[in-house]
Amino acid sequence: MxxxxxxxxxxxxxxxxxxxxxxxxxxxxxxxxxxxxxxxxxxxxxxxxxxxxxxxxxxxxxxxxxxxxxxxxxxxxxxxxxxxEPFIHPSAAIGADTVIGLNAFVGANAIVGHACRIDYNTVVHAGAHLGPNCRIKSSCWLENGVQVGTAVEIGGNGIVRTGAIVRDGVKVGRSCELGWPRVYAADVPARTYYDTRYDQPIHTYGQ
Incomplete structure (x- = not known):
C-alpha cells in the first residue's frame, strides 16, 4: 500500500x-x-x-x-x-479545462468555474465559489465561502477572508489581504491589506 x-x-x-x-x-x-x-x-x-x-x-x-x-x-x-499532488475534495465541482497546481487544496463543496487556473500551493477552502476564467496565483489562501467573480486574478501569496466578494474582472496584486467582509469592485494594488482591526486599508510600498 x-x-x-x-x-x-x-x-x-x-x-x-x-x-x-x-x-x-x-x-x-x-x-x-x-x-x-x-x-x-x-x-x-x-x-x-x-x-x-x-x-x-x-x-x-x-x-x-x-x-x-x-x-x-x-x-x-x-x-x-x-x-x-493537489487535493480536490470529492464534493467539489470543478469546471472543464480548469488547471490545479501541485500541493493545491480545494475543499468540500467548493465550486470552481470552467477554464480557471489555480496555481501550486494555493488553498481554496470549503464552500468557496470561483467564477469562470479566474487565475489564482501560487500560495494563496481563500477562506470558507468567499465569492470570486468571473475572470478575477489574485496575485501570489494573497489572502481572501470569509465574507469577501470579489467582482468580475477585478485584479488583486501580489501579497494582498482582503480581510474586510465587503464587496471589492475595483483593482487592488500589490501589498494592500484590508485588516478588520483598522478602518482604513494599509498600503506597503517598496520591494
Missing part, C-alpha cells in the same frame, strides 16, 4: 490529513507534524527515513507568515524527491 505523508503544522494540517484520509482509503495516510523552533524554523529531521519511492507528500500550513511557511515545506519535499 502506498503512503501519503501529510506534513506541516497549524489546524490546517489536521484538515488536510482527514481530507486525504477520507478521499484515499486505498492509501496509508500518515500525519507528520513538523516542529518549529523559537525562530519559527522547521525541524525537517522528522522527514528523515521516508522514501520517496514509497509514496507521495502533501505540505499543509496555514496563511501565517504570508503563506511562505507552507511554501517552505513544499520546497523541502521537492528537494527530497517527493511526489506532490
Amino acid at each position: 502506498k503512503s501519503r505523508w501529510v506534513i506541516g503544522g497549524s489546524p490546517y494540517l489536521d484538515l488536510a490529513f482527514h481530507s486525504w484520509k477520507q478521499a484515499r482509503p486505498d492509501e496509508k495516510v500518515v500525519r507528520i507534524e513538523v516542529p518549529q523552533g523559537p525562530d519559527h524554523a522547521f525541524d525537517l529531521s522528522v522527514l528523515a527515513g521516508l522514501d520517496p519511492a514509497e509514496g507521495a507528500m502533501f505540505a499543509a500550513f496555514d496563511e501565517r507568515f504570508g503563506n511562505l511557511k507552507r511554501m517552505e515545506l513544499m520546497q523541502a519535499a521537492v528537494e527530497r524527491g517527493f511526489k506532490l
Whole structure:
C-alpha cells in the first residue's frame, strides 16, 4: 500500500490529513507534524527515513507568515524527491479545462468555474465559489465561502477572508489581504491589506 505523508503544522494540517484520509482509503495516510523552533524554523529531521519511492507528500500550513511557511515545506519535499499532488475534495465541482497546481487544496463543496487556473500551493477552502476564467496565483489562501467573480486574478501569496466578494474582472496584486467582509469592485494594488482591526486599508510600498 502506498503512503501519503501529510506534513506541516497549524489546524490546517489536521484538515488536510482527514481530507486525504477520507478521499484515499486505498492509501496509508500518515500525519507528520513538523516542529518549529523559537525562530519559527522547521525541524525537517522528522522527514528523515521516508522514501520517496514509497509514496507521495502533501505540505499543509496555514496563511501565517504570508503563506511562505507552507511554501517552505513544499520546497523541502521537492528537494527530497517527493511526489506532490493537489487535493480536490470529492464534493467539489470543478469546471472543464480548469488547471490545479501541485500541493493545491480545494475543499468540500467548493465550486470552481470552467477554464480557471489555480496555481501550486494555493488553498481554496470549503464552500468557496470561483467564477469562470479566474487565475489564482501560487500560495494563496481563500477562506470558507468567499465569492470570486468571473475572470478575477489574485496575485501570489494573497489572502481572501470569509465574507469577501470579489467582482468580475477585478485584479488583486501580489501579497494582498482582503480581510474586510465587503464587496471589492475595483483593482487592488500589490501589498494592500484590508485588516478588520483598522478602518482604513494599509498600503506597503517598496520591494
